[in-house]
Amino acid sequence: MEEVRAFLATCAEGDLLPWAAQVAAADRFRRTVGSVEEAALERGLMPARYQRNRRTISIEEQLKLFRSRVVIVGAGGLGGYVVEELARLGVGTLVVADPDTFEEHNLNRQLLALPANLGAPKVEAAVERVSRINPAVRVVPLRSAFSRENGAELLSGADAAVDALDTVTARVELARACRELGVPMVHGAIAGWYGQMATQMPGEDITPFIYPPGNEPKGVETVLGNPSFTPAVVASLQVAEVCKILLGQGRSLNRRLLFINLLEMEFEEVPIPSGAAPKDRE
Amino acid sequence: MRITVKLFATFRKGRFDAEVREVPPGTPVSRIVEEVDLPEKEIGIVLVNSRHAALSRVLADGDTLAIFPLVGGG
Numbered sequence: 001m002e003e004v005r006a007f008l009a010t011c012a013e014g015d016l017l018p019w020a021a022q023v024a025a026a027d028r029f030r031r032t033v034g035s036v037e038e039a040a041l042e043r044g045l046m047p048a049r050y051q052r053n054r055r056t057i058s059i060e061e062q063l064k065l066f067r068s069r070v071v072i073v074g075a076g077g078l079g080g081y082v083v084e085e086l087a088r089l090g091v092g093t094l095v096v097a098d099p100d101t102f103e104e105h106n107l108n109r110q111l112l113a114l115p116a117n118l119g120a121p122k123v124e125a126a127v128e129r130v131s132r133i134n135p136a137v138r139v140v141p142l143r144s145a146f147s148r149e150n151g152a153e154l155l156s157g158a159d160a161a162v163d164a165l166d167t168v169t170a171r172v173e174l175a176r177a178c179r180e181l182g183v184p185m186v187h188g189a190i191a192g193w194y195g196q197m198a199t200q201m202p203g204e205d206i207t208p209f210i211y212p213p214g215n216e217p218k219g220v221e222t223v224l225g226n227p228s229f230t231p232a233v234v235a236s237l238q239v240a241e242v243c244k245i246l247l248g249q250g251r252s253l254n255r256r257l258l259f260i261n262l263l264e265m266e267f268e269e270v271p272i273p274s275g276a277a278p279k280d281r282e
Numbered sequence: 283m284r285i286t287v288k289l290f291a292t293f294r295k296g297r298f299d300a301e302v303r304e305v306p307p308g309t310p311v312s313r314i315v316e317e318v319d320l321p322e323k324e325i326g327i328v329l330v331n332s333r334h335a336a337l338s339r340v341l342a343d344g345d346t347l348a349i350f351p352l353v354g355g356g
Contacts, residue, residue, distance in 0.1 A: 078356045166356035191353045194291040209327070209334050211352070216323045220292055221355030231356075257327070259350060261291055268290065270327055270350070278336035 004029050004036065005043045015059070016048040022136075034092060037136040038066055047136070050090055061247050066092040066136070068246045069157050071183075073097050073146045073174055074164035075122040077226055078188050080111035081235030082162050082242075087130045087137045089243060094130065097142040097154055098122045109228045146170055151177035160245045162238055163187040169217045175200055175207045186241045188234040192224030193263035195234040198272060199241050199254045208277035209270075210257060230262060283307055283343035287314055290350045292324075305341065312337040314347060326352035 004025055011021035017040045025036045037047055041063035046054065050062055057065070068091050072079050075098035086094055101121050106113040112125040123141035130139045144150060146165065151173065155161055161183050165171050171187065178185035182202040187210065189196050200206040237258070244250040259268040288300045297318055305314070311328060315337060327350040328335050341347065 074356045076356050164356050166354065168352070168354045171354065188356070189353045190355045191351070192292070194351070194353055196353050211326070211354075212328075212334075212336075215326070215352055217354075219326065219352035219354035220324055221353065224292065224355075226355050259290060259327075263291075270329065271332060273334070277334055278339065280336035280338045 001039055004031065004039045008036070008040050008043060008045055012045050013048070015045055016051055017045040018048045022047055032136075034066075034136040034138055037090075038063070038092075041066060047090075049134070053090075057247070062090055065090050065243075065246055068159045069093040069095065070242055070246070071095040071097070071155055071158045071161040072164055073154075073161065073170075074166060075112060075126050076100070076106065076164065076166060077109045077190060077231030078235045078238065079122075079162070079164035080113070080126070081232050082164055082239055083126050083130065083139075084111055084133070085236060085239040086242065087134045087139075089239070090134065091137065091242075091246065093138045093140065094126075095140040095142065095154065095158070096123050096126045097144060097146055098126075099143055099145040109226055109231050111232075146174055146177075148173055148177070152181065155181050155183050158183045160242045161185045162242060163189075164235070164238075166221075167217050168211050168215050168219065172207045172211055175205070179203075179205055184245045186238045186245070188238045189219070189221075190226050190230045190234050191219055191221035192226065193230065193261065194220075194224075195230050195260040195262075196257055197234055197237050197241070197253065197260070198257040199245070199252045201252065201254045204254060204272075204274070206257070206272050208279070209272045212277060213279045233260065233262065283309075283341075285309075285314075285341050285344070286346040287318065288346065288348040289318070289320075290348065291353075292351050293320060293349060307343075309341050310337065311335060311339045311341065311347060314341070315349070320349065324351050326350045 329348040
């Protein structure tokens with residue numbers, strides 16, 4: 001590794017490492033561009049693709065992001081944007097789970113959906129997309145639905161999980177698994193012009209407040225559908241939360257839910273207390 | 283007694299954003315849900331004075347009730 005670092009130092013422009021040099025180092029030392037990226041960051045060199053992160057994310061923090069593992073459950077409307085933004089941010093490992101293939105009605109909003117990949121698995125599109133936008137990022141695809149059975153394995157080693165699911169039932173299961181494993185989870189959901197998001201930190205239980213027991217498995221999205229912009233807005237807010245969790249910065253949206261109304265451009269904060277939620281809809 | 287009812291998102295369509303209503307003492311949240319004709323299975327978060335409440339919660343004079351639809355799409 002020392003020889004890689006020495007080579008990188010000769011290629012650096014100031015403290016920036018150009019992409020061509022990152023690729024050259026990978027070829028020369030038979031390493032992945034990801035491992036070269038880690039070596040560069042360790043040596044205090046910022047891969048040049050991240051130079052506009054600089055005032056927001058330091059080299060040390062960029063290394064922290066590279067060494068992070070985020071599990072994205074669902075690769076549809078929300079998940080596609082979440083994968084895109086986390087890959088561009090430079091999070092080193094993305095585990096993406098989704099059992100579905102692309103259908104024509106996904107094309108209006110799902111970033112990964114293209115006419116050319118209709119019928120193809122969503123997780124394969126995630127792998128392909130990330131390899132094109134940031135080859136230093138590793139994507140671990142899982143073409144299965146999240147379940148109580150595979151939850152622990154899927155979330156193993158995760159620094160954060162993103163709830164980009166599309167049923168209330170699965171969301172409640174994911175939140176439960178994250179709680180049991182102590183993994184911070186960022187919830188996001190959409191319906192038409194509306195969306196909501198919240199962060200569940202270890203030790204917290206947000207679902208009884210967001211989805212009171214006895215709720216239907218789906219919400220008003222079954223009637224409203226989802227336009228192109230709502231998933232992009234909510235997914236971006238989720239990624240901002242994940243970034244803060246990974247870096248230990250800022251103030252999370254925990255013990256609060258943000259309800260988003262893009263039709264009237266209103267953002268309502270709903271408190272999520274600790275303790276038991278009222279229940280009578282079972 | 284008087285209460286304030288606030289509706290969110292789709293629940294506003296054909297109804298109102300916020301309204302002060304005169305109701306008899308002992309009125310539960312579920313009675314308001316019926317009066318404003320909200321489909322119960324579409325109801326998500328219910329707050330009384332910014333605290334989560336059950337549909338059986340009995341309202342008091344001056345209470346503010348807020349009702350959000352269930353949002354679960356991804």
